[in-house]
Amino acid sequence: WHRVYDSGCNDRAAALAVDSNNNIIVTGSSFIGGNTDYYTIKYDSDGTTTWNVTFDGSWRDKPYGITVDSEDNIIVTGRSAIHGSDDFYTIKYDNKGNIIWSRTYDEWNDEAQDVTVDFHDNVIIAGYTNHGENDDCCIIKYSRNGTLLWNISYDGGGDDKLYAVTTDTQNNIIAAGVSQTMLNGLAALIIKYTPDGEIVWENTTIADNNKQDFDVTVDSQNNIIVVGSITIMGKKYLNIRKYDAEGNLLWEKVDEKPNTEANGVTVDREDNILVVGRYQKYGGPDYYYIKKYYPNGNPVWEHLYNTGHEDYPRDITVDNHGDIIVTGYSAIGDHDYVTIKYTELFGNKTPKARFTYTPSTPQVFDTVQFTDQSMDPDGNVTSWTWDFGDNNISTEQNPSHRYEKSGIYIVSLTVTDNKGKPDSTQRIVVVESGENTERPIANFDYHPVNPQPGDTVEFIDTSTDFDGVITQRLWVFHDNSTATAENVTFTYTQNGTYPVTLIVMDNDGVSDVKQKNIVVYVNDGNQPPQANFTYTPASPTTDDTVQFIDESMDEDGYITQWLWNFGDNTTSSASHPTHRYTVNGTYIVTLT
Structure with a gap:
């Protein structure tokens, strides 16, 4: 379905979100009574309007970002000239559209561009402020009750603006935007912060290609996807890049169509990437340009939508059923909100990467035989990439490999089907030395011992080795994430029982393993x-x-x-x- 909102004047949708019941909330600005106001609409999953609310601060109010928290409360942020100059203005609504709280952040000329929440329902807002000569990036963090926790700024020396913000599974904050200098022009900017606002890393692209980032998201593995535009020989092209959690570039794609740019990005349940942006045909109007990519960056399909007028797409998301929702505005007479919901009737199913290996407990210099057991429900697996965890790879279907050193190795297999769709899996291979020595004893403690959702649990290695020292560790969590430090942390977001495994190896090349179940629950009187x-x-x-x-x-x-x-x-x-x-x-x- 598609829905149009027209107040009779200029209406420009800016962002949308989906709650746990697949209701769709769209926010933007509406020119009502001679001024622009926040105008937020809630649709049910069938596109029926549930409610709408307006915020009129003074004479110049424009929202740019929206999100929902774990209780389906709605947070909208943008700018308001309620105190004369532009300020960050954030409103938290309940799921019926009633205001819970509102907050203003006033430095001088300030524009909030995006908002997200972490697993504690803290509210994080990104945008920029101007104290005089240049714009500086700004991030503000509020508690769920609206208490200011901290605010930080970033000054790269020129004009620096944040347009998008998100959080990962560890409550780290990732913000994206642009940094500009008079000498080199525009450079895309990505900054990763800890939950306390400390910079983990920052990444600025080469400035002479006029690259800008307008949206950011993370997938289930905490990989970071940013989208925007790149200017090549005077023409804009849609640009998408994927980084790992440490900020290393995994891949980058530049669209083949000129006069394109991306404004919104999201991921689905399989970590496929969905992008919405603008495409201007030669001599024609602007179109909604929707494109889907596999996690490895291969394109799946693309779709163009046009009302017959100039169309300006702004945001994209997916609901719990995998349906795709986009919003923006169209020059239908003046400007009107245009929100569209799509479903994928047909699609290439994901292959399933699987493998076994023998012997199950190999020793140094044994020949380990890896056997592919992958399958594809609607096609054929056509390529295999093995990473044996020791800087050796293979593209054979059923390779063999010899390990020259004892150790704990993570072996991964990535397969691709005949339509280019990938899948990956990994298994842990423990290679021992064969020495007849006393084994270490793997063990660990953790606290808090009764964690609740949102708690960060610290795991402390208490393993012992009576005839040597432990030289290698591998922690394995329920989501297949791993860590190698002596003591590690993990944040749990939901009730449940979660296995944690610690594998240790000593200086003699022999190993031991310990597994414990971590019970995470809200103590409401019901004992697990x-x-x-x-x-x-x-x-x-x-x-x-x-x-x-x-x-x-x-x-x-x-x-x-x-x-x-x-x-x-x-x-x-x-x-x-x-x-x-x-x-x-x-x-x-x-x-x-």
């Missing part, structure tokens, strides 16, 4: 169940069917769901499942 199980036979072979027996308990209720992970990429939801292993090995079985 205690997961436990046994299995028979105690020493199974590949000829045996292993019987798993649930022995879990719940002191103030009863168990309603089970999820078994057998450690070989198979699962079960039965209470007492059976399973047969086809390859010799040591498997970590998890019951949630």
Whole structure:
């Protein structure tokens, strides 16, 4: 469906968000009563208007950013001349459109451009201020109740502006915009901050290519995607870049069409990237230009939309069903909000990367055979890229490899299907020396011992080695993220039971492993169940069917769901499942 809002004057949509019930909230400016005002509309998932609200501060009010928090409250930010000069002006609404609080930030001439929330529902606003000669980047962080926690500025020496902001799974803040100098022109600017506002890293592109970033998002692996434009020989081209969490460029794409730029970006459940921007055909009007990319940057499809007038797309998002929503405005008489909802009727399904290896406990100089077991539900896997974790790679389907040193290696396989869609998986390969020495004993503590959603849990390695020292560690979390430091932290965002595994290796090249389940819940009087199980036979072979027996308990209720992970990429939801292993090995079985 598509919806148009027309007040009879100039109406320009700027941003949109989707709540947990797939309601769509669009904000922008409307020229009402001779002045521009904030005008925010809430649609249900079918496009029916639920409510709309207006904010009229004085005579020049324009919102640019919107987000929703975990309770479906709505936060809108932009600029208002409520005190004479332009100021940051932020409003928090409940899900019915009632104002919870509003805040002004006034330095001199200030424009808030975007807003996001972290897992504590703290509100982070990005934009720029002007104290005299140049614009400087500015970020403000409020608590969920509107208390100012901190504000910071960034001055690169010229005009510096932030247009977009987001947070990752660790509550780090990533902001994107532009830095400009009189000598070199525009350069795209990305800054990553800790939750306390300390700079982790900053990345500025080469300035002489006039590159600008207008939006930023992160995927499930905390990779960072920024979009905007790059000017080449006087023409603008849509530009998209993907960085890892440390700020290293993974890939960059420049659109083949001239007279394009990107204004909004989001990711779907499979980390595919969706971009909306402007495309101006030669001698014709501006179009909504929507484009989808795979996580590796290969394009999937593109779509053009035009009302028959000049169209100016501003933002894009996806809902819980994977439907795509874009908004912007069109010169239909004057200017009107135009919001469109799409669904993908057809699409290339993702291949599934899988592999096994033998022997399951290799030693140094053993030949390890890796066997591809990937499949593609609607095509064929056509390429394989293996990374053996020791700076060696292979593009064979079923390669073999010899490790020259003992160690804990993360082996990854990336496959691509016949339509260019990729998928990746990884497994941990522990290569031992074969020395007949005493093994280390892996163990760890963590606190707080009863974490709640939003808490950052610290994990402390307490492993011991009686005949040497521990030289290598690998922490593995439930989302397959890893860490190698002695002590690490992880932030949990939802109730649940989460396995944490620590693998250690000592100076003799022998190893040990320890796994614990971290129970995260809000203490509302309901005590969590205690997961436990046994299995028979105690020493199974590949000829045996292993019987798993649930022995879990719940002191103030009863168990309603089970999820078994057998450690070989198979699962079960039965209470007492059976399973047969086809390859010799040591498997970590998890019951949630």
